[in-house]
Amino acid sequence: MIRLAAAAPLLLLAACSGQPDDRLPGGEDTRPYAGIAEADTLRFTGTEPFWGGQLRGTALLFSTVDDPDGRTITVTRFAGRGGASWSGELDGAPFTLLASxxxxxxxxxxxxxPFSVTVQRGEQMLSGCGWTEARPFTGAPAP
Structure with missing residues (x-):
């Protein structure tokens, strides 16, 4: 049983190598994700607890109920195949925002x-939604 458990990661790795990529986001397309342009302003929001903010370029503003004015951090963008992520540091802890x-x-x-957003702030994981001017939300405007 121990040998099987130790071999499982190797079997999974072998199963992934040499296989077609058509079951991955983007299929055979290897270009970086372009659904959110680098020049776009991504706005995002989440509930329970309430949080939100926006990012443009390398500047990300993140606010919470406890900090409604928010804090701006510098982030680095990574465009994958099915979305983009931005990573930085907030209050000495790793901060990553993923939009897909x-x-x-x-x-x-x-x-x-149009976008699902996940934030990892240190050990805390938050789920929310996002939009840009080019890809706005639909429904009622803010009150």
Whole structure:
């Protein structure tokens, strides 16, 4: 049983090598994700706890209920095949925001957003939604 458990990661790795990429986001397309242009401003929001912010270029503003004015950090962009991520540091802890294609609901309004957003702030993981001017949300505007 121990040998099988030790061999499992190697079997998974072998199963992945040499296989077609058509089951991965983007299929055979190897170009970096372009659904959010580097010049776009990505706005994002989440609930429970409430959080949000925006990013443009290398500047990301992140706010919470406890810090409504938010903090701006410098981030580095990585465009993968099915989305983009931005990484930096907030209050001495790693901070990563990932935005990917997908209809998203904030669960609090009748809005539908074009991007699902995940934030990892230190050990905390948050899920929310995002939009840009080029790819806006649909539904009621903010009150």
């Amino acid at each position: 294609e997908g209809s998203c609901s904030d669960g609090m309004s009748d809005r539908t957003y």
